[in-house]
Amino acid sequence: MPTSPDPRIDSHSKATTVSSGASRLGQDLRQGRNLDLYIAVTVAVVTAALGVLGVVDSSILAASTLAVLAVMAISGLATRHEVDGVRTALNRIAASETGEVAAERFLSSHPPAVDTEIATATDIAIVGITLTRTVRDMLPVLDRRLRAGARVRVVLIDTDSGANAEAVARSKKADTPEFYRNRVSATLDLLRVLASSGSSESALQIRLLPFVPTFGLLLVDADDVHGRIRVAMYQHRTLEPNPTFGLRADRDAWWYGLFKGQFETMWESAREREPGTGGHAARGGSN
Structure with missing residues (x-):
């Protein structure tokens, strides 16, 4: 007969996850990381809540949605550039391991x-x-x-x-x-x-x-x-x-x-x- 999971273990796991998330949030805010994403999430949540309560009209909701999407797109571009930078660095490491070096390090005009x-x-x-x-x-x-x-x-x-x-x-x-x-x-x-x-x-x-x-x-x-x-x-x-x-x-x-x-x-x-x-x-x- 299968046994049900211990509810105490499940609640402890959830509490640990929440605590870890809060710690990560606080660390990001102190170091100024991912601020664009946090602002976008905040704006999205507040705008959605105000829309549900009927405080703002549809044009404001649409504008807010576009703004959030723009922030997300910019963040995605930044992430892609970072990934490209990492890929370039890895390619340089791989090239150096196979004996390839930049021409500037090997050739000289003087x-x-x-x-x-x-x-x-x-x-x-x-x-x-x-x-x-x-x-x-x-x-x-x-x-x-x-x-x-x-x-x-x-x-x-x-x-x-x-x-x-x-x-x-x-x-x-x-x-x-x-x-x-x-x-x-x-x-x-x-x-x-x-x-x-x-x-x-x-x-x-x-x-x-x-x-x-x-x-x-x-x-x-x-x-x-x-x-x-x-x-x-x-x-x-x-x-x-x-x-x-x-x-x-x-x-x-x-x-x-x-x-x-x-x-x-x-x-x-x-x-x-x-x-x-x-x-x-x-x-x-x-x-």
Whole structure:
């Protein structure tokens, strides 16, 4: 025979629920939360009561109803925005867990100065189109490193191969191949100044690419466990700065190895140029 629930337990449960509701109401009012909903409920209850008692006419009831509905709609929109914000935050957390990061945290249009990175380097490699500004800015530190016995390898385009015409087709700041021919010539003049700083004839090596690289590279002690690589992605027909990013041998093993290998590929694809005499040599590299 089924037993009836204990009325004392049921009344206690109801009392607990009411007490909890009152506590939540008081907390919301003290903290200013959900005030729009409480006002809407109050207006709705008072208007309904007055309507039942015949104190207000139908037009006031209709207006009050629309006002309450408007408040409810606004509250619903606010809730939806909050849910969207939570969803966005969760997506960011999920992306960070899978290795995805915001582009602003990875790419930079203003890379840090390289003097500090290469101040103690023993092996430096640079790839670029003309490298005029890069070599000019790095001239003092490259001179110091060469005098200290470091090896410096530089790769830029070969203007005798037609690469300068290819560079013009991709550029917005040049309209003739002579623009790149002059800039490469200026870079070679600067490197010629450095040639006497090396501890040996092979300390400074220059090679010329028969094509335009799609990205620039700066490798610092690339074979070392703490090696660094900075990559600059070259753009097409824009004056905006090139986005760059950095790689570390002890952190980005796979990508680090990829770009390190890319340098060696370009190095082997280029022909050697003697920095001291300005002449061309056949040894090393291929066209």
